[in-house]
Every structure is written in C-alpha cells, then in structure tokens.
Amino acid sequence: MPGLLSVFSFEPGWPLYVYAKYGLLTLQNRGEEKKILCMNANSGVECRDLYEWSSTKNISNGFIAGVFNSVDLDGYIYWNDKLAVITDRRFKEISELADSIEKLISEDALWRSIEKVLSDFNGKEIPSFIAITKNGDEVIYRSPLGLTPLSIGGYGFDLLIASSESSTIEVLDADVRRYLKPGEGVVVSRNYLRFFQVERSRIWKICAFELLYTSRHDSLIDGIGVYEFRKTLGARLSRQLQSENIDIVLGVPETAIPYAIGLAQASSKPFEQAFIPTPVRSRSMLKNNPLERLIAIHLKLNPVKSVLEGKRVAVVDDSMVTGATLKSVSQILRNRVGVRELHLFIASPKIIKECPYRIFEFNKDCLISANLDDELLRKYLEVDSVNWLDLESLNDVARMYNCKLCGSCFGREVLGVDQ
Amino acid sequence: MKILLVGSGGREHALAKLLFNSALKPRLFVLADYVNPGLKREAEASGGKLYTGDTVNPLEVARIADLVSPDIIVVGPEEPQFTGVVDVLREKGYSVFGALSKTSMIERSKVFARTLMWKHSIPGRLYFKAFKNLEEAYEYLKHAGDVVLKPARQAGGKGVRVIRDTRAYLTSDKTDVKIQAASKIFDELSRYQDIEYKIIIEQRVEGVEYTAQVITDGSSILPLPLVQDNPHAFEGDLGPETGGMGGISGPGFLLPFITSDEFNTTIDIIQKVLRALEVEVGEKYTGVIAGQMMLTPIQGPTVIEFYSRFGDPEIGCLIPRIESDFLEIIERTVSGRLAGAKLEVKDNVVSIVKAVAPVGYPSSRKEALGHPVSINEKAINELGCIVLYASVEEVGSVLYTKGSRVFEIVCYGENYNEVYKRSLIALTHIESLDGWPLFYRRDIGSPEQINERIKLAEKARQTYTYRASRGLVNESIVWIPGKGVVENMLFSTLTSSRGGFE
C-alpha cells in the first residue's frame, strides 16, 4: 500500500521540495522502492523520481507525491503535461480517470463537478487518489470503500497538507484538521476550497492491515489511535497465554512492540527489548526480493543474549505472511542464544486469502498459513506453540473502537460488526 | 430621537437592527459608501434615510451630520475613526459613539498597542519587534524563530502570516519564506502614509481564539458576551486569512470553551488597556473596544489585537442575544452615564453567524466583485434567522457583490446543535444569479467544531495553570551549558521593542 502526500500553498515561496523530502520520509513505512514527486515545471505537470527534483527551481504552488513498494508503477501513476494522478492501489482505468478529470479542467468545472464525475465513473470503485493540474489545483479523494486513510492538515494561513499518515502532518509542523471520510474529497485552488462527498453505496471498511501493520504507531486513523489499538489487541492475545509457561515477552520486529507491551501488561510478565537493530530503516514484510528481505531482517535482529538465555520466551508479532521473519527469529533464539521454550503470539488471524483489492500483492502460494497446517508450521518454525489472535477477538476490538475493518484476507469480509 | 450611523457593511446593519429595536423609537439615518440594501431598508422603515458618501472624509460626514442634525452619531468602522471623523464631529458638538483618531491607535497600530501593554505591564502581552525598513527586518528574520509576521497597521483583516517554526529540519527553508512574506507586507503597506512602522514580528502562540467586546464611556465599562470568530476562509480552519467567516456566542456571557475566570481576566486586561490608553493619549475612550484574544498554554488569555469598534461578524451574533435596550446603552455611553448600566443577555439563547462570500474573496477581490446574487429573506426569516447585508450593493433592483462577504446569516435558539442545523438550511436560500459560486463555512458552530475547541482550550488550560502556579507566565528559563542561566524569558531573541510610541 503506497503512501500518498500532497501539499498546496495559498501563498508563494514555499520550499516544496523540502516538504516532499521530509514528508515522504515519514511515509517510508509504506514503501521505499520508489519515491515519486509530481509538480509543475516549465512546460506543465511533471512526475519524476524525488531526487531528480532537488536542483529544480520551484515554480509550483503545490505538489503530489507517493512512495511505492514496487518499481512497477503501472496503474499507480498517470501523468501528462496537464495533470498527474497518483492512486493508492493499482487501478487499471487510471488513464480514463485522468481523462475525465482533464475534461473537467478544460470546461473549467473541476471545482464545480468533480464529485459527479467520481460518482458516475462507470459504476466502478475508484481508489483513493491525489491529483494536481497544470494550474496547480489539487484534488484529494478517499475511496468510498475507505480501505486506506487520508488525513488533511493545515499550516497557518499558508498550507494544506494531505497524507496517508496523520503523523506526516505533525512531522511537517502542521496541524491535523480532519480525517477524510470514505467517499469524501477536497478540491482546492488558490481561491477555492471545497470538501465534497461522493455517495457511498456499500459498507465502508478500513483495511485491517492499516491498523495491524501498515500505519505508523504514532498515527491516528479516522481518529483512532493506532498505538492504543495495537496494545488492546496485544492484551486480547494474552488470554491465550498460560502465564506459568512464560518468563519474558518480546516484540519482534519493532512494528510488534505495542502488541508485546499490551500482552506483557495484561499478563503481568516483563516486556524486554531483547533485539537491538543495526540502524537501517527497512520494513521486512514489504521487501519483494527474498534476499533483500533477509538482509533487512538480519540487520534488525541482534539479540541481547543475557536477558534471553535459558528463558521461556513469548515472541509477539503483528502478523505472519511468509513466516520468513519469524523463522529467522526462531533460528537466532534457538541456535545463537539458546532459549528454553519459544512461544509465538501473532496479533492477527491467519492470512489465508489473497487481497481482493490488491492492496497487498501477495499470491496465495506465498501465504504460509494458507499452505501449512498448524503442526507443520510449528515444526517449520521450530517453536513450542503458535497462538493466533482469533477472528472473534479482532471483531470485538474493532467494535470496541467503533470501526469496521476489511478482513478479506482472513476470510471474513467485514470485522467490527455484530455477528 | 435621531441617530446617524456611519458605515456601510454587515456590522452597521447589525447595529442598525440593534438600535432600531428600542423603546426610544429612533429614526435611523445612515451614511454609507454604497447603497447597502439592508441599511437602506432599516433606515427607511424607521422614517430615516440612507445617504451615500465618503465615510472616511470628516468634512463630508460632518456635512451630512449637519443636514440630519442627529441626537447621537454612531461611527461603525475603524477607517473613519483613523481619519478623524469622530474628532471633527465631537468638535462640532455632536454626541458620538466611536473612538477618536488618537484612541483608535489601539487598533490602527499594532506596534502602539503592543508597546502600550509592555509599558504598562499589562498581562496577556506578547514579545514583539517592529521595523520601519525592510533591511533591518530581513536581518532580524534570519534568526527570528517561531513567529508571526503582521502588517503593523490594520489592513482590513489580511496580510498576517503565521510561520510556525518548531522543527529544526525545516527551519532554514522557513527563513526564506519569512523574508518573502516580509517583503510582501512592506509592499502592501506602502500605500498607507499614516504609519511609521511597517511590520511587526511577534511571538507565535496557539490556542483557542475568542473576542471580548467592551463598551465604555471613559469611566465605566460594560462587557458584552464573548463571541468566537473564525479567521480562515475555508472549512476546517484551512486557507487564507479573512475578516471573519462566522462565529458563535453563548450561553450566557461565555463560550462553551471559556471559563468565567478566563472571561474576567480578559475583561481585566481590557480595562487596564483602557486606563493605560487614557494616560498615554490624554483622552477618554467613548465607544467600544474589542480584544481579539487567544487562550494560550503560555499565559491563558492573550491579546492578539484590539479593535476600536465592534467586531464583524461578532456583533451580528449578539443581535438575538441582547435583551436590554441597546440604544439606551449607547445613549448612556455618549452622555457619560454608563455607570450602573446593566446588560441583560438572553441566557437560554445561543447564536451562530455565518458569512457568505463570493469565490475570489479574500485573495482576488476583483474576481469576487460585481456578481448578481439573490436571497430569499422571507424564507430565512421563517426559519427564525436574521439576514445581514454586508458587502453587497443594490443597483436598480439587483444585488451585486462588492468583493467581500456578501451576507451574514444569524440563527439562534436554545442549543447549538439545533441552531447549527437550521443555519445550514437558511444558507440554501442564497443564490448566485450568474453561476459564480458563493461559499461559506459549513463547520462553524457544528458540534464537532465546538468539541474540538473545547479540547484545545482544555489543553491550553492545563499548561497555563501549571505555568501560573510556578511563576512562569510567558517566561521560561534559558540555560546554556557552560554559560549558565542567561535570560529568564521566553523567546529571548524577541525582546519587546522599546521604540516607544509613534
């Protein structure tokens, strides 16, 4: 799931490249293969690799940008000299979408009728997107299904910032002003700003992985604190823990730490920071090349042997996709450190289906829980037990936070509803 | 009784309504710069008349005054005060409600107002520095830090730039932004000859904004209920600065996010300013002064700026809430008998005012100018809401936009939620006749917005009460390793300008 970022300035002279640079840095958790920045250059809109802009003189009043986890950006970006569009999932019809926006621009009706075009778009679900025109006008839109979040921020009388992560807005020294609702968008130009709402016919649901893994711990998704949500899931998971069998709790990798803290607090077991990363910013799950993924994992996992040796250890992770990270963890704990027992606690249900929205582009044959049964999984990972958060618990917690989650990949279309 | 009201906009229309609704049955005469249909109607209904003329020209205003021979003159806007309209009228013996050119300095010059507060150690003051020339401002801005840049003169609610600068990785680039902003302010202020300082650079604060308006006859004061204004053009507090897109008032004298202690502190600040002002300029203040305030974590009630007149759209918000005879209060003010006057407020009525503006306002007023619009006032009245005509002119029988906020719609009732819903319906009765879009802020007065403000105020309160209990009001200890405590003040680079008065 790519990360989207846009800035619009009502006043001239803002150092947009710097905002793009730091803004995209805050979205690194959403992809680091490609960073693309689109803004107005001399002859119209241009999209280039972020770094290719560093020496360009700023003539734009805004930009749109994205980070991607793939070098193949087909369906994510479309641009010509009149406008650029970036979506947050692959969209086959992106060029038709761009065409219809372009038509609005030529009729000078972008700000009047954008929602009509979006709601009529061949009856198709349009993903969340950001767009910029040659005039510097921008459109920011969250898909009616609401799978991924978009936050809007303001800075003084000068800037409007939109981002997939609310933390981006804070990092850019601005204030979060609102969370776009599903089907809600904003169109902004120098003299005009309007929030609009496209009719949403179906139920809306946030991709469960946004709350489980994708978002930064310090973000809020539609007002829900990601960190708290994760801690609550960790606490839920503790119901499956037989505390007489555990000495310490670890969160591996760093995305799992709030879960581990939640589980440790709920079960009154000590939480230990038992792995010290060699500082390279990288998210293992997102790496597509297996060797690179392994390199990233290995750099992260330097065990603090003294706290681990001979212990019965509960290792908490947010999710298990291919199991590669946990396999490495297990090997390190078993072979390099020597722990007495190793119990895995996974803070999400088993991923057994491909993502129908292709937010995650995994194929079924790469999903470990779709391929190995429990017994085989334990043996493969060389652990004493594997404990999953069950669907009902996730459903309960989502309901507690008053949000609906998409659980398609867990085999349940919507979570957070009364059963 | 005959009243002459000077001014042309929504504020004057609100005043006309307040004055007209009096047991004294006044005849209302208006001198406006253009034919504001609301003012015209109000005047004619009372048996008076609307004159058009140059409201900032003291001689012209005096001529109309002589023609009308009113018992009381109310000067609405600030510009006629700056040019000495009130001075000339008083000299001629008229009873005038409005600030003299000298006392209106409190609004005209932000440098004067801030300096006054420092000289008299009035609480709620911010650190600032003012500049007469661009080069010195540039030099200063290189190390200014977290600041706000403002035109040093009242410039019709625009030109202010709030440059939050609290992230080291963005700071060097923001310096360039500040320098450009300063140069723009200098350009824009070059058309005013009545001011020495061009730019004021002051400590940035954050918190919740509100306006406190206080009527005074020079000896006594009479505070009006608080109103909250919303300076950003667009929903969600986004976009450029405007003269105000709407606000809320009530219940009682307070707002849902301001406590009575905070209200009292605010009124106390304003009273101290009035006293200091009299000492400095040697004149009594007759009229209204408004403190545009912010409840900040640094010191609680903090002065952003002063108006020497009623706020617009703030005063509109009070029309349905004032129980007392407003004209009687004005009459007591101009005759120096305000002592003992009491303002009755409808406690169980809250109000929301929303301004409607043509697209183009505030950044490209030319584009916003000259569009025909229509309003179904009857339908709006039937909803229990009041229409104020602002920047709109009647030519023949058609209404045309004048470039600023066209209408202000005031709705009122027992609770915000219900009033809010009604105000949204009321706004559907306004239309552009040439397809040029009009806009307003949906969010003003919504439960979400009010809750947001309550949260923000609570955050500020938590910190300022802590600071107050530790003697850290607008101060913080600066300790430099190896040097020791260098200066016991916040923003040590922003010491107050000791330049004195202009």
Ligand SMILES: Nc1ncnc2c1ncn2[C@@H]1O[C@H](COP(=O)(O)OP(=O)(O)O)[C@@H](O)[C@H]1O
């Ligand atoms: N010191 C400050 N810190 C933070 N924001 C400020 C400060 N001064 C002004 N502002 C913001 O700018 C707006 C306009 O400033 P103000 O001094 O009222 O000038 P104007 O005469 O243009 O109304 C205020 O309503 C407030 O939102």
Ligand SMILES: [Mg+2]
């Ligand atoms: Mg102001």
